[in-house]
Amino acid sequence: MSRDLMTLPSRAQALTARGARELDAPPPPDVQPRWDIPDVVVVTAAVSGRVTREATTGTPRSFPLDFDSFVQTSVDVIEAGAAGVHIDFGGIAAIQESGLSVPDCYDKVIGGIHEKTSHDWIADCNVLRGENLYENVYPITSGLAETVPIAPNFPVDWMETVAILVGQFNRRLFFSIHSAAEVDLANRYIYSRGLAGTPACWLILIGYQYDDATDRLATYLAHPRAMLDELTLIVDRIREIDPHGFIQVCAAGRAGHYLATAAMLLGLHVRVGTEDTVWRYPHRDELVENNVEMVHRVRATAESLGRRLATPAEFRELIGLEQPKSAGTAEGTR
Numbered sequence: 001m002s003r004d005l006m007t008l009p010s011r012a013q014a015l016t017a018r019g020a021r022e023l024d025a026p027p028p029p030d031v032q033p034r035w036d037i038p039d040v041v042v043v044t045a046a047v048s049g050r051v052t053r054e055a056t057t058g059t060p061r062s063f064p065l066d067f068d069s070f071v072q073t074s075v076d077v078i079e080a081g082a083a084g085v086h087i088d089f090g091g092i093a094a095i096q097e098s099g100l101s102v103p104d105c106y107d108k109v110i111g112g113i114h115e116k117t118s119h120d121w122i123a124d125c126n127v128l129r130g131e132n133l134y135e136n137v138y139p140i141t142s143g144l145a146e147t148v149p150i151a152p153n154f155p156v157d158w159m160e161t162v163a164i165l166v167g168q169f170n171r172r173l174f175f176s177i178h179s180a181a182e183v184d185l186a187n188r189y190i191y192s193r194g195l196a197g198t199p200a201c202w203l204i205l206i207g208y209q210y211d212d213a214t215d216r217l218a219t220y221l222a223h224p225r226a227m228l229d230e231l232t233l234i235v236d237r238i239r240e241i242d243p244h245g246f247i248q249v250c251a252a253g254r255a256g257h258y259l260a261t262a263a264m265l266l267g268l269h270v271r272v273g274t275e276d277t278v279w280r281y282p283h284r285d286e287l288v289e290n291n292v293e294m295v296h297r298v299r300a301t302a303e304s305l306g307r308r309l310a311t312p313a314e315f316r317e318l319i320g321l322e323q324p325k326s327a328g329t330a331e332g333t334r
Helices: 011-018 050-054 067-080 101-114 157-166 180-189 225-240 256-265 291-304 312-319
Strands: 043-046 084-087 122-125 147-150 172-177 201-204 246-250 269-271
Touching: 043 291, 050 269, 067 084, 067 101, 084 101, 101 122, 122 312, 157 172, 157 180, 157 269, 172 180, 180 225, 201 225, 201 291, 225 246, 225 256, 246 312, 256 269, 269 291
Parallel strands: 043 084, 043 269, 084 122, 122 147, 147 172, 172 201, 201 246, 246 269
Antiparallel strands: none
16 A cells, blocks of 8 residues: 555456456357257146135135036136146035046036137046046046146055056156155156156146145245245256156145246246145235136246247147147137
8 A cells, every 4th residue: 555556557457467357348148058948838727626625714716616617717727828727626525426426527527628618638637536446547548638647655556557557548647746755756666667658747746735634745835945945856856867857846835826937947837726726925815816817827927937838739749648630720729
């Protein structure tokens, strides 16, 4: 400090002497490679209204709780841009106690959807319902379902049988993952034995509500950091054993749309719907109005991130399903 400041180098001169470059003359933008994020995002909807029975606040009447509302809501989300619908009427008394058999219930719901819309769509069917294996796997053997999810903590013999049937009927199996431990179970009993098909498909369902009577491995998402930690943990465990698998994330529990947004930021795919959440935002007690609202919101978020909703045909291509002869007849209306 004893020297004349006029004789000392300026910041710019000191940077030049160090070989540094000013930010007003940066290298061109293309030195940064593009991220590996797909343009399309597959969005499906799990439309069941059964979550309403656990809600502690008033619930919208638009949540599907019978045959007619289940069919109509499914049509609505398909025509709003969802590539597929998850068909599970478990916990819906008006359907399960209708006197119809499990196969008849699937026929009535899926047949009703096809009658009400000309749009192409993919039926993703639960295979947990019924009094025997025939009823469990009816959506597969009947050809109604193109995809089926199973959690990998069910009896091993049953899981093997379902996986083999899915392959024999040229359908696609989704591992329904509720915790990192279930990634290991899926790998140990199905994936490592070549029973999952190629590419393998993974459905991450974390943040769903639970209590002391819940018989499912669960995750505790108390805040945004916990949500991101849990999601990236499970994605990393999946990628370690299956680097190129198809991963879809459910907008579940309080996390809801935040989870869907995080999934799309990671280049993953999304399932929305009132089967998995009742909440519009994780920090408020506002309820979603219906399933269509959730499809519209995820579409808007996807588009703001430079992604667009995949068509059913694109969804099939991504997971290695054959295209039905009638597929794409109404794609232009999307």
